[in-house]
Amino acid sequence: MKILWIKQSASVLFAVLVIGIAGCVAVGGYDGAPGYYGGTSVGYGVDFYQPFGYDFGGWQQGYRVGPPLRGGFNRPGRAHSEQSGTPYHSAPQSRPMPSIPMHPRGGGSRGQRH
């Protein structure tokens, strides 16, 4: 009788263990950025750029968003600088306009200097 009770208890324990582990599996996995990828955010639509392919789409002529070449862009005399109370701190006027890194990779990997 006692042995039968031990066997039944062990079987129940085993079943509970398996169900518990399976439950853990169900919530595992990569969601990259749960919440964001899960759909709590709202993306912007491509209709922002309509009409597609004509001139500048939603962008007007002269609308530029890219980086300047190093030394190829003089800093304008800024009407609203630190003195005029922008919420950000402007780089000092003595600082030249920076550009993106221009040095070639030289055969190394993405993370290696050569």
Place this chain on the structure above:
Amino acid sequence: MIGNVEMKLRTKGLRQYLTQLAATIVIAVAAIVPGVAAPIELPPIVQPANGERHPGKMIWADLVTTDLAGAKRFYGALFGWSFRDIPGEERNFSLALLNGEPVGGLIQRAIQPGSPRQANWLTFISVPDVSEAQRIVLAHGGKVLSAPRTYPQRGRQAVFADPHGAPFAVLQSSSGDPIDVLADPGDWIWSSLLTPDPDKDAAFYQAVFGYEVFDLSNDDGLEHLLLANDDYARVSVNELPPRGAKGHPHWLNFIRVLSTTDAAAKVIALGGQILVAPHLDRHGGLIAVAADPAGAPFGLLEWPAATSKEVVK
């Protein structure tokens, strides 16, 4: 005598039962645990680890798409990317590689019909400390869209929205950040934020990433700012063109191409769209805005060849 024998037999039977049960448990756990202990192993941003830190630099992007297989075909043909599916209990994540090195992630997600959501690239910007970044984001009017989470090899990451709602992610890379060299063709070269209030957003991102802010006045009457650190331009912040309700603030990431015109033609041949036709930007090269077949926008930016005169810092 007979009772003793009977007891021994019963005890032996119980021992056998417990032994078999233990073996079954071990086998069952061994079969299930891999899915629990290692849901997915994201690779390091750089290999070997280099310990570089470039806060404010865009170091990664994840595409959330409704068509993973289609995205692989499109980006593979357009930029020469190859792909590696990441093993895990989910089968919908793939790593994009350029010349064998990871440049981004592709994740499949269904979108409900009629939902305003759409396929999109999520920009990851380097930070030295995700928790500290979160504190600053919240203190300056941003929101947490996805709480910080750690992936052993990748690092710690979180997704936020800036005060105007543009989503962006931060990543504290375990292995370090990519070094500052000119991006290879097919790699990310630039990121731009389009926002209704560049001043306020520049202040926000300056607080989070410690940028220097430079004015990039244009002749279009709109405000454009350049955000830099380590004496390198990192991103631009641009006033949204007047598009009314369609003007959602957003980040747009650019990939370096050798010819924007050729790449734009290829986008169309591969089933994508050109949203903004190739045109000259301030560096003297052509840029364009494209969308993949699922509708995820990205930029094309041609940039002159690297110069070896610049010294790597």
